[in-house]
Amino acid sequence: MLAAAKSPHRIEPKAPSKKWGDFDYAGSTPEVLYAKFRTSEAGLSEHEAVSRLREYGPNEPVKKKRRGPLAQLLSKFVNPLIIVLIIVGAFSAIIGEIAGSVLIAAMIVLSVSIAFVQEYRSGKEAEKLAEMVRTTASVVRGGKHREISIKKLVPGDVVNLAAGDLVPADVRVLTCKDLFVNQSALTGESFPVDKCAVQAQPAADQIWAGNIALMGTSVVSGAATALVIKTGGDTQFGAVAHELVETRPPTSFDRGIHDFSWLMIRAMLVMVLAIFAINALFRGTLIEAFLFSLAVAVGLTPEMLPTIVAVNLSKGASDLAKKKVIVKHLNSIQNFGAMDILCTDKTGTLTLDQVVLVRHCDVNGAEDETVMLHAYLNSFYQTGLKNLLDHAVIAHQKLAVKRYEKIDEMPFDFVRRVMSVVVNYDGGHRLIAKGAPEEIFKRCDRYEIQGKVLPIDSLHLPGLQAQVDKFNAEGFRVLAVAYKDTPADRKVYSKDDEQNLVLKGYVAFLDPPKPSAKHALDSLLALGIRVKVLSGDNATVTAKICSEVGLDGAQPVTGDMIEAMDDAALGDAAENESVFARMSPMQKERVIRALQKKGHVVGFLGDGINDAASLKVADVGISVNNAVDIAKESAELILLEKDLNVLRDGVIGGRRIFANIIKYVRMGSSSNFGNMVSLTGASLFLPFVPMAPIQVLLNNFLYDLSQVTIPTDNVDPEYLKTPKPWNVRSIKRFMVMIGPISSIFDFLTFGIGLYLFHAPVDLFRTFWFIESLWTQTLVIHVIRTAKKPMVESMASLPLRLTSLLIILTGLVIPLTPLAGPLGFIRPPLTWYPVLIGLVALYLAITQVFKEWFIKKYGYD
Numbered sequence: 001m002l003a004a005a006k007s008p009h010r011i012e013p014k015a016p017s018k019k020w021g022d023f024d025y026a027g028s029t030p031e032v033l034y035a036k037f038r039t040s041e042a043g044l045s046e047h048e049a050v051s052r053l054r055e056y057g058p059n060e061p062v063k064k065k066r067r068g069p070l071a072q073l074l075s076k077f078v079n080p081l082i083i084v085l086i087i088v089g090a091f092s093a094i095i096g097e098i099a100g101s102v103l104i105a106a107m108i109v110l111s112v113s114i115a116f117v118q119e120y121r122s123g124k125e126a127e128k129l130a131e132m133v134r135t136t137a138s139v140v141r142g143g144k145h146r147e148i149s150i151k152k153l154v155p156g157d158v159v160n161l162a163a164g165d166l167v168p169a170d171v172r173v174l175t176c177k178d179l180f181v182n183q184s185a186l187t188g189e190s191f192p193v194d195k196c197a198v199q200a201q202p203a204a205d206q207i208w209a210g211n212i213a214l215m216g217t218s219v220v221s222g223a224a225t226a227l228v229i230k231t232g233g234d235t236q237f238g239a240v241a242h243e244l245v246e247t248r249p250p251t252s253f254d255r256g257i258h259d260f261s262w263l264m265i266r267a268m269l270v271m272v273l274a275i276f277a278i279n280a281l282f283r284g285t286l287i288e289a290f291l292f293s294l295a296v297a298v299g300l301t302p303e304m305l306p307t308i309v310a311v312n313l314s315k316g317a318s319d320l321a322k323k324k325v326i327v328k329h330l331n332s333i334q335n336f337g338a339m340d341i342l343c344t345d346k347t348g349t350l351t352l353d354q355v356v357l358v359r360h361c362d363v364n365g366a367e368d369e370t371v372m373l374h375a376y377l378n379s380f381y382q383t384g385l386k387n388l389l390d391h392a393v394i395a396h397q398k399l400a401v402k403r404y405e406k407i408d409e410m411p412f413d414f415v416r417r418v419m420s421v422v423v424n425y426d427g428g429h430r431l432i433a434k435g436a437p438e439e440i441f442k443r444c445d446r447y448e449i450q451g452k453v454l455p456i457d458s459l460h461l462p463g464l465q466a467q468v469d470k471f472n473a474e475g476f477r478v479l480a481v482a483y484k485d486t487p488a489d490r491k492v493y494s495k496d497d498e499q500n501l502v503l504k505g506y507v508a509f510l511d512p513p514k515p516s517a518k519h520a521l522d523s524l525l526a527l528g529i530r531v532k533v534l535s536g537d538n539a540t541v542t543a544k545i546c547s548e549v550g551l552d553g554a555q556p557v558t559g560d561m562i563e564a565m566d567d568a569a570l571g572d573a574a575e576n577e578s579v580f581a582r583m584s585p586m587q588k589e590r591v592i593r594a595l596q597k598k599g600h601v602v603g604f605l606g607d608g609i610n611d612a613a614s615l616k617v618a619d620v621g622i623s624v625n626n627a628v629d630i631a632k633e634s635a636e637l638i639l640l641e642k643d644l645n646v647l648r649d650g651v652i653g654g655r656r657i658f659a660n661i662i663k664y665v666r667m668g669s670s671s672n673f674g675n676m677v678s679l680t681g682a683s684l685f686l687p688f689v690p691m692a693p694i695q696v697l698l699n700n701f702l703y704d705l706s707q708v709t710i711p712t713d714n715v716d717p718e719y720l721k722t723p724k725p726w727n728v729r730s731i732k733r734f735m736v737m738i739g740p741i742s743s744i745f746d747f748l749t750f751g752i753g754l755y756l757f758h759a760p761v762d763l764f765r766t767f768w769f770i771e772s773l774w775t776q777t778l779v780i781h782v783i784r785t786a787k788k789p790m791v792e793s794m795a796s797l798p799l800r801l802t803s804l805l806i807i808l809t810g811l812v813i814p815l816t817p818l819a820g821p822l823g824f825i826r827p828p829l830t831w832y833p834v835l836i837g838l839v840a841l842y843l844a845i846t847q848v849f850k851e852w853f854i855k856k857y858g859y860d
Contacts, residue, residue: 026209037156043140052154059231061238137168176224256726324640332636335620337654340723344605357396359508371505440480447503475544476508520644542581553579674742706806709798773810
């Protein structure tokens with residue numbers, strides 16, 4: 001079997017919770033290790049294993065505890081806007097305003113319920129995804145082989161490993177045959193590495209020694225017996241898990257909601273206190289002033305924001321599920337749309353995540369079909385466990401080999417790192433060897449070029465090595481192919497025959513880029529998202545792959561370079577460079593934090609143990625269903641297909657969701673602010689409260705119901721082309737500049753009611769209730785788009801229908817038996833033309849001011 005050449009770089013993750021350096025596991029003999037762990041080849045006794053399980057605990061990495069349904073439900077109440085509504089509702093109930101408190105309670109229950117149900121369902125769906133670690137391990141206990149739960153493994157256990165197994169703990173290899181282990185989950189290396197049972201020299205990084213295998217890595221081929229030396233939280237896997245048990249830092253979306261909520265709460269407090277003081281001072285009725293102030297508090301609070309957000313995100317989660325994206329946390333959807341930088345690993349995202357034979361050439365690098373034939377015969381006829389490179393050779397093309405009868409073979413071993421077969425060839429026997437170039441060179445005294453066989457001397461060796469170095473510099477994994485002809489009467493061959501060979505050429509392998517990768521990257525860039533590759537693989541391979549998909553990776557930033565940078569220098573490098581290689585988990589995390597400090601909303605796509613910390617700290621962590629458990633635990637979105645095109649669809653979905661959220665925010669904040677300005681002004685010069693508390697609450701409730709269909713609304717394509725993070729400053733500016741326009745028309749309504757219609761109190765309140773409800777309900781059609789409403793951009797049918805339903809409801813209520821209890825009376829017919837004229841003029845002027853605002857400040 002062929003050996004994959006070792007990677008020249010090792011990526012050292014964070015140190016585990018207990019130092020690895022407390023004992024030289026890699027350099028000790030099996031006898032010394034057996035003595036240290038008080039065990040033997042026969043393994044532990046059951047009694048001793050049970051005792052150690054009590055001492056060391058279960059063999060599972062530390063995981064973040066999942067909240068139960070009750071805890072999840074209660075967490076939904078920890079929201080500034082919900083808390084304000086609870087306080088106002090409680091005061092309303094205490095002072096006997098039962099109708100008002102019921103309306104407020106309905107708003108709270110609706111918002112909290114939707115958010116809880118969707119997140120709970122999403123969490124359950126995520127839990128159903130395939131787990132990484134197998135449930136059992138093959139262990140030797142008391143001299144007998146048994147299958148036990150991985151959780152029950154303890155230090156000192158002797159385990160058996162075979163192809164397809166996941167290494168169940170950190171182990172020292174005692175015996176093995178053709179053992180290759182995939183460590184990409186920990187290091188990001190593209191190719192499997194070989195493991196052996198030979199004692200290693202003492203070193204500070206002994207966890208990466210050739211005889212150490214780590215929990216969470218997988219056996220690609222071969223078999224081994226190994227001694228468990230670390231379990232649970234003491235493993236390298238567990239070291240990463242320990243970093244993830246703390247609460248996730250607030251994301252861009254969380255910060256935006258928080259800032260906007262407190263903006264509205266501060267405005268509400270100022271306005272409510274002012275209105276209470278004015279009404280108490282001029283009217284002397286503290287109870288009435290207090291009731292009115294509470295109603296105003298609800299009127300200014302965008303109480304439907306949690307509901308609108310929850311409905312939008314819930315709908316978005318359902319849409320994304322149809323596109324093979326599982327949403328674990330609803331808020332991550334908006335972050336998905338807001339991100340302007342996507343950091344990702346390389347393997348499986350930009351590449352096919354499979355080894356492919358790319359070149360078969362002579363010693364000068366010219367394509368040669370006979371080299372392919374020799375490599376194919378070698379891989380095809382070997383009877384050992386074929387590794388990924390052998391499979392790649394056989395899969396490259398199907399060759400007719402029946403006429404090349406196999407005579408003998410010399411299996412691969414880790415000492416010589418060569419594998420040979422002997423076949424019938426042109427009337428004689430031909431020994432075909434394939435292996436690591438440096439080992440093949442030692443066994444060759446001639447080379448073949450264009451059909452001629454020439455001797456190799458000291459002058460030729462640098463040139464032969466230069467061709468291999470060139471392939472390595474281009475990111476290829478290279479094997480050399482050589483042969484020797486022998487007489488046909490030979491029956492038995494041995495390793496001693498692997499001498500005086502003729503160097504035939506090379507086969508080169510690569511994990512190639514996906515055909516769709518470049519197009520996907522271009523599509524993301526068109527959406528304003530820059531992609532940065534944070535890879536654990538070596539710089540040469542990373543640079544080659546990235547350059548082929550259009551990323552500038554000529555000079556990758558390496559982990560060693562990052563270690564020498566301070567935070568300021570790293571911030572500049574993170575923003576300006578696109579390709580980072582030989583990265584440790586801590587270095588990936590530093591790059592993400594540096595980008596966040598520069599004001600970017602950062603997404604991270606990863607699926608390995610070494611990606612977990614980055615998934616947690618990013619504004620939106622994205623993993624895949626076949627990722628390791630700790631990566632899925634840390635992510636907020638889980639892709640059922642690792643494809644950047646799926647990401648692109650998710651980004652657009654996130655932006656569409658945020659667009660509809662921000663419509664409500666702009667409309668609600670500006671409209672409510674305008675109404676409160678109107679109430680403050682009315683309190684100064686009107687001899688009565690301009691609207692009864694129950695009328696304020698009913699107005700607000702009906703108007704909010706009209707906005708429940710915003711999640712169904714259409715979004716202008718132009719709005720989706722750039723990232724959309726929260727911009728509370730822009731919202732505040734929009735609120736202050738656009739909101740008072742409605743106040744102007746409120747004051748016109750006051751004047752018309754008092755001086756044109758000489759309206760008594762109930763009629764005055766009816767006038768303003770209808771006018772206020774109409775303007776607030778219909779202004780969404782102006783604010784929802786940067787274009788001309790109803791002409792260049794049409795609202796969705798559900799939003800148009802709810803708008804129509806609410807304005808009709810406002811007209812009908814004063815005509816029903818509810819009018820009396822609510823304090824309304826039937827308006828005169830002459831009022832309706834005035835109402836229509838006022839509302840039409842208001843919407844037209846708001847459109848003019850909106851266009852001016854967009855031209856001056858933009859619409860983000």
